[in-house]
Amino acid sequence: MRQAGRSLPEYRASRTGVGMLEACAMPELVTEITLQPVRRYGVDAAVLYSDIVVPLAAAGIDVRIEPGVGPVMGRAVRTAAEVDALPDLDPAAMAPVGEAIRMLVAELGGTPLIGFAGAPFTLASYLIEGGPSRHHERTKALMISDPGLWDALLSRIAGIAATALVAQLSAGVSVVQLFDSWAGALSRADYERFAAPYSARVLAEVAEHSSAPRIHFGVGTAELLGSMAAAGADVMGVDYHLPLDEAQRRITAAVGPRPLQGNLDPAMLLAPWDAVAPRALDMLRAGRAAPGHIANLGHGVLPQTDPDQLARLVDLVHGFDPADAPPGQ
Amino acid sequence: MRQAGRSLPEYRASRTGVGMLEACAMPELVTEITLQPVRRYGVDAAVLYSDIVVPLAAAGIDVRIEPGVGPVMGRAVRTAAEVDALPDLDPAAMAPVGEAIRMLVAELGGTPLIGFAGAPFTLASYLIEGGPSRHHERTKALMISDPGLWDALLSRIAGIAATALVAQLSAGVSVVQLFDSWAGALSRADYERFAAPYSARVLAEVAEHSSAPRIHFGVGTAELLGSMAAAGADVMGVDYHLPLDEAQRRITAAVGPRPLQGNLDPAMLLAPWDAVAPRALDMLRAGRAAPGHIANLGHGVLPQTDPDQLARLVDLVHGFDPADAPPGQ
Numbered sequence: 001m002r003q004a005g006r007s008l009p010e011y012r013a014s015r016t017g018v019g020m021l022e023a024c025a026m027p028e029l030v031t032e033i034t035l036q037p038v039r040r041y042g043v044d045a046a047v048l049y050s051d052i053v054v055p056l057a058a059a060g061i062d063v064r065i066e067p068g069v070g071p072v073m074g075r076a077v078r079t080a081a082e083v084d085a086l087p088d089l090d091p092a093a094m095a096p097v098g099e100a101i102r103m104l105v106a107e108l109g110g111t112p113l114i115g116f117a118g119a120p121f122t123l124a125s126y127l128i129e130g131g132p133s134r135h136h137e138r139t140k141a142l143m144i145s146d147p148g149l150w151d152a153l154l155s156r157i158a159g160i161a162a163t164a165l166v167a168q169l170s171a172g173v174s175v176v177q178l179f180d181s182w183a184g185a186l187s188r189a190d191y192e193r194f195a196a197p198y199s200a201r202v203l204a205e206v207a208e209h210s211s212a213p214r215i216h217f218g219v220g221t222a223e224l225l226g227s228m229a230a231a232g233a234d235v236m237g238v239d240y241h242l243p244l245d246e247a248q249r250r251i252t253a254a255v256g257p258r259p260l261q262g263n264l265d266p267a268m269l270l271a272p273w274d275a276v277a278p279r280a281l282d283m284l285r286a287g288r289a290a291p292g293h294i295a296n297l298g299h300g301v302l303p304q305t306d307p308d309q310l311a312r313l314v315d316l317v318h319g320f321d322p323a324d325a326p327p328g329q
Numbered sequence: 330m331r332q333a334g335r336s337l338p339e340y341r342a343s344r345t346g347v348g349m350l351e352a353c354a355m356p357e358l359v360t361e362i363t364l365q366p367v368r369r370y371g372v373d374a375a376v377l378y379s380d381i382v383v384p385l386a387a388a389g390i391d392v393r394i395e396p397g398v399g400p401v402m403g404r405a406v407r408t409a410a411e412v413d414a415l416p417d418l419d420p421a422a423m424a425p426v427g428e429a430i431r432m433l434v435a436e437l438g439g440t441p442l443i444g445f446a447g448a449p450f451t452l453a454s455y456l457i458e459g460g461p462s463r464h465h466e467r468t469k470a471l472m473i474s475d476p477g478l479w480d481a482l483l484s485r486i487a488g489i490a491a492t493a494l495v496a497q498l499s500a501g502v503s504v505v506q507l508f509d510s511w512a513g514a515l516s517r518a519d520y521e522r523f524a525a526p527y528s529a530r531v532l533a534e535v536a537e538h539s540s541a542p543r544i545h546f547g548v549g550t551a552e553l554l555g556s557m558a559a560a561g562a563d564v565m566g567v568d569y570h571l572p573l574d575e576a577q578r579r580i581t582a583a584v585g586p587r588p589l590q591g592n593l594d595p596a597m598l599l600a601p602w603d604a605v606a607p608r609a610l611d612m613l614r615a616g617r618a619a620p621g622h623i624a625n626l627g628h629g630v631l632p633q634t635d636p637d638q639l640a641r642l643v644d645l646v647h648g649f650d651p652a653d654a655p656p657g658q
Contacts, residue, residue: 135595135628135631137595137596137599138599140597140600141596141599141604144597144600144604144608145600145603187569187570187572189572220513223551223571242552243518265469265516266464266466267464267465267470268469268470268473270466270469270470271469271471271473271474272474275473275474279473299464302464302466304466
């Protein structure tokens with residue numbers, strides 16, 4: 001469960017006085033925070049404590065994470081000169097992350113560790129808008145009006161994201177996820193033309209270096225699942241807008257079936273457990289349409305979530321026997 | 330084009346020193362602001378200057394609109410006692426809006442005037458969360474955990490929205506739009522169970538009082554178009570995530586074909602006109618799948634839009650001859 005730490009008192013204690021991106025570059029702290037939800041919940045995998053913009057920061061691009069806002073750039077990137085001036089990511093700059101990964105792999109034993117990075121379109125939006133954006137208007141305007149500049153920028157970012165994921169794999173993560181937070185802002189045609197080719201480049205470069213499974217995930221992407229799977233995915237992450245069996249139908253139509261990860265709506269966890277449990281069971285039953293289903297939330301854990309709800313959810317998932325009830329019951 | 334005024338200097342001048350909801354209750358000012366885009370662009374219809382929460386404010390519920398934030402409630406509504414204490418909307422409280430509508434109808438001559446109100450689910454989210462919400466977590470938690478309270482609250486809001494639309498029709502608007510900003514936060518199953526019945530009640534009550542066309546619109550609703558059309562719609566509004574021909578296929582499968590309104594992505598208007606024009610033409614061509622297509626944006630005008638771009642768009646639409654080019658060309 002992504003961002004499971006946000007709701008934990010032990011996480012908040014660990015982060016006191018330490019900025020988000022600073023924390024991501026402190027190996028002992030990354031190790032401790034990554035292990036917290038594993039210890040508390042006994043989940044079947046750990047998610048590396050990091051952020052989708054860590055590869056940009058590691059490349060030396062001026063980005064900070066403002067609490068309650070998100071990633072904010074020191075300066076926006078909108079011109080050919082600004083794109084040319086973007087640094088590449090030196091794999092050596094990923095050393096603190098690599099050190100954390102090595103410590104984690106030693107601690108985790110047989111529990112897999114999932115690494116991740118932001119997808120080129122999402123990172124491009126942060127760079128072009130200068131921070132989080134509701135409408136991505138400068139991004140879309142640049143995208144449709146200057147294809148050459150768009151290609152140069154997205155190619156540069158794809159290189160950074162690929163280098164970051166390969167570095168994580170070299171250090172020992174056993175799964176990587178490409179995270180396209182904002183892909184859902186695009187129509188399918190625009191996604192296929194302006195975003196998918198660069199995500200495909202990242203995922204192909206990862207596959208050249210490792211046979212580790214690649215998860216591909218975005219939010220609000222019900223219309224894009226087939227196109228995202230076609231860009232590359234050993235596992236497709238699905239958000240909460242679509243039941244898993246319907247998601248699987250769309251993915252199968254495009255590329256054949258894939259194991260799915262998801263997709264309980266994290267907002268629902270604020271309801272009493274009696275109301276949440278039937279929805280978790282619905283997810284598990286729909287997930288049988290996707291052999292290899294990785295039970296998960298359909299988006300990150302909300303900070304105000306009661307940790308006991310997450311514990312109940314993990315117990316319910318662990319106690320579920322797919323053979324018990326027929327699909328849809 | 331909704332919120333066309335936001336980008337106009339004459340609008341900003343009219344609003345100087347006047348709060349949004351105060352402005353919506355000043356008939357001369359509503360008339361002036363409503364007419365501004367009609368004068369400037371020569372569009373084929375006027376959109377009443379109002380806000381989706383005006384019916385709540387008119388009912389006496391404590392709501393204000395904070396610039397850059399949106400509707401904020403004086404207090405949230407989450408308990409049975411708080412729902413019971415909600416006032417109904419006395420049609421007499423819509424008098425200033427009615428007066429503005431009568432003045433506008435006289436000024437507009439043959440140009441239709443479109444009225445609107447927020448849909449029950451969207452208004453419920455503002456009431457429950459206490460303001461705009463990214464994840465609607467309290468709303469969803471209440472929805473799945475207390476169906477009786479949910480029904481009581483949504484029924485109350487449906488009554489307020491219906492009264493507001495009927496008052497607008499009685500005063501002379503020729504079209505009404507039910508505006509479900511947040512419906513896209515729900516899966517189709519949840520939309521059909523928790524939102525559609527109350528929107529259907531509003532739209533049915535409107536139809537009892539008038540044969541005026543009813544437009545039904547939401548954002549991020551590609552998965553919901555058929556369900557929204559089934560809840561009631563003489564015209565379906567479509568946002569920019571889906572081409573109009575694909576939207577029409579989904580609506581037709583559910584209820585038969587409908588005229589569509591939409592759906593150029595307003596963010597694209599920030600690009601140079603040479604890049605915008607082909608997209609506007611794509612929309613017009615796809616719109617032939619929906620006889621009676623009302624060319625429009627797929628969401629509100631962004632405040633930073635160059636008014637000259639909107640003028641060019643209106644001219645392009647007015648100059649388009651559907652017989653000129655075959656679909657898809």
